[in-house]
Amino acid sequence: MxxxxxxxxxxxxxxxxxxxxxxxxxxxxxxxxxxxxxxxxxxxxxxxxxxxxxxxxxxxxxxxxxxxxxxxxxxxxxxxxxxxxxxxxxxxxxxxxxxTPYAAGVFIVSCALVLIFFIDLDHMIIPNELTVLVAVIGLAFDGYRLAVFGRQEAIILAEQIGGQHYSAYLPRSIVGLVVAGGLFLFIAWLSQAILKKPAMGMGDVKLAAAMGAILGPGYLFASYFILAILIGAGISLLLILLRLRRRRDYIPFGPMMAIAGLIMLLWGGQVAPWILSWYGP
Ligand SMILES: [Zn+2]
Structure with a gap:
């Protein structure tokens, strides 16, 4: 600057x-x-x-x-x-x-993610206070954008029924929260069904929902999701290769989600197009 x-x-x-x-x-x-x-x-x-x-x-x-x-x-x-x-x-x-107030919000969410990183590492829990804080700031960012830029910032559902045009406007943060939370809830259920033991905690699901409120349901969240999995796979592989963990040990996913969240929060505008370019022409 x-x-x-x-x-x-x-x-x-x-x-x-x-x-x-x-x-x-x-x-x-x-x-x-x-x-x-x-x-x-x-x-x-x-x-x-x-x-x-x-x-x-x-x-x-x-x-x-x-x-x-x-x-x-x-x-x-x-x-x-x-x-x-x-x-x-x-x-x-x-x-x-x-x-700016936006920078202050980004810093507060960053602090929450630092806390989540270490608390989940030490205790394998993600305190609700912290996920709620992240979600509330996501809603506040969105409320600010809607107030300043109007309905173009919202998700528009439009449909033609019986010659009549209907449209509804949904805030990105709320749709992001529901979609991200739902996606992780599904993954938690699926991994439990396949592995026959809990592989993802409800803390991870709630953190995903909170990040959905920050990033919205679109390409920023998709990039966040891919980034968290890549970081998780990379770190897990490294820990196993260095023999710090064995293959069957539980490695918490919250810290990886926190690192990915920090990267997206600060450099999402640069990282997302790069990650998504692997998937298209
Ligand atoms: Zn002392």
């Missing part, structure tokens, strides 16, 4: 990384049913309250070499990774979509 100076981007990174620091708290506490705000951040090993010097995103980790200042316990590098990734997502959202 030509209007954004380097200083603004650095500031955005720091704000994003601070939010990433809070995402680390949510990743740990939300699936355990603990309060997100109380007690304040503390070392999980010795219980020492973390203060300003411990909580500067990314830098504290590097400065203290990933250790608690009080007991010397090593923290996972994942904390820093989440902070850095969230900082970069804030920069990317504003770089791509300028300082």
């Amino acid at each position: 030509p209007g954004l100076s380097g200083n603004v981007l650095i500031l955005l990174f720091l704000v994003g990384a601070s939010i990433g620091s809070f995402l680390n708290v949510i990743i740990y506490r939300l699936p355990r049913g603990k309060s997100l705000v109380f007690p304040p951040s503390h070392c999980l090993s010795c219980g020492a309250r973390l203060t300003f010097i411990d909580l500067i995103p990314v830098f504290s980790y590097l400065l203290l070499r990933g250790r608690c200042r009080h007991c010397g316990k090593h923290f996972s590098a994942r904390y820093m990774l989440v902070e850095a990734a969230t900082g970069l997502l804030a920069v990317a959202a504003v770089y791509l979509f300028d300082l």
